[in-house]
Amino acid sequence: MKILAMDLGTSSARALVLDENAAELPGHLARRKVTMVTEPAGAGTLDAAAYLAALVACVDELADAGRLDGVGLVAVSAQWHSLLPVDTIGAPLGPVLTWLDSRAAAPSGVSGPADPADYHRRTGTWWHRCYWPMRLRWLRDCEGVRAARYVGLAEYVLGELLDDPAMSISQASGTGLLDLRAGTWDEEALELAGVPATQLPALAAADWRGRLRPEYARRWPPLAGAAWAPTVGDGAAANVAAGCVTAQRATVTVGTSAALRVARYAPVGTALPPLSDRHWRYRVDHDYIVTGTAYSSGGNLYAWAQRELRLPTGEALEEELARTSPQSPVADPRFGGDRPPGLAPAGSGSLTGLGFHTTAVDIFAALARGLCRQVAEDLVPLEEGLSARMEVVLNGGAIAASSWWRSAFADALAPRSVHFQPEPEIGVVGAALVALGRIACPAPAAPAGTDRDLRVVGHDSVGVSQYPS
Secondary structure, X not given: OEEEEEEEOOOEEEEEEEOOOOOEEEEEEEEEEOOOEEOXXXXXXXXXXXXXXXXXXXXXXXHHOXXXXXXXXXXXXXXOOOEEEEOXXXXXXXXXXXXXXXXXXXXXXXXXXXXXXXXXXXXXXXXXXXXXXXXXXXXXXXXXXOOOEEEOHHHHHHHHHEOOOOXXXXXXXXXXXXXXXXXXXXXXXXXHHOXXXXXXXXXXXOOOOEOEOHHHHHXXXXXXXXXXXXXXXXXXXXXXXOOOOOOOEEEEEEOOOEEEEEEEEOOOOOOOOOOOOOOEEEEOOOOEEEEEEEEOOOHHHHHHHHHHHOOOOHHHHHHHHHOOOOOOOEEEOOOOOOOOOOOOOOOOOEEEOOOOOOOHHHHHHHHHHHHHHHHHHHHHHHOOOOOOOXXXXXXXXXXXXXXXXXXXXXXXXXXXXXXXXXXXXXXXXXXXXXXXXXXXXXXXXXXXXXXXXXXXOOOOOOOOOOOOO
């Protein structure tokens, strides 16, 4: 059986075909770039209809090339936290608010949960602009949006494609409305949001499987009988593909943005482990949770530096980065503001220690090292109660593109053991492993001859072309 895997990312929509072991089949990838609209006031939005069209075009490309023959299962990895108001027939009433959108604010008179610590323990989230409770209040009370229902990007897309769509527990956990232990919508969170559960998507059961609508089954005949598995949040999927599903192993993913995460077994209905007040918690599925912190900056730092500072590229950039000093300049990389629980707005990045000798490469190196320091600081509370330091697995497109950045992370995270997982499609591979019920089976290891222990790696054998944005 082949698996069609889809990734609903921030910068692109992708579809690729995997074999029965969740390994990518050569030549079976289709990708379409998507454009996020950002504004100085903090907007970070996507066009829902254009996004759906991009994903459909990816599947059309695979179908036209005969790549869908033999597909029996469809797995989806998608960004967390997106929000889209829709009308009674499911048509968008505005753009998709992404994780980067920082405009939401609590309306006057709405003060947040009665017991913030208990709310954080139940939902894994805070009364924060990133999550649906505050965003829904803001949309209705401040922006005047009157919607029949509210969905995320994944639910909008699947709602158009499938006969009986539902919201996965993984995607629901990213809204901030879910009681993580019970696996149901949290009553206080719904009250804060000012919406009844009837205006939210139905929650998918653990054994839910979707089917294509007749019109799309006719469009893609090889997928007519394929089963669609519940969507997995992209961060959770990366942990699964990297084999980081125990309390002793953390992932650091650097793609467009970045995140630090630890996943572990904690089925719905059982007691959850303690949660630090500086970390969020979501669900991988009904059996596993993922705990960590996220950052608004990652590969997008390179995109900005390349655009504004005209950096060299490829090996020339790597060689110049290797000559930079860790001491000066020093940068705060929060160009997009804080992710939860922080409240710094977009535009909070800064540079100090600039001189006439400072180069464009020095500035980018300082930004990249700034992210490394943030991750190292946030890892410490996750290690509380462990008998030894965690192992850390680096992954993501921006990390894969730069051996220098991998080494910078290894320096910042020392003395921990730091490894690199080179799987380029780590999110969709992880989603496929979840769909197959193989969460404890990581993606294939690094190719033979590739040194994965970054404590001893300088410029390793992984080539550099560009940092994805």
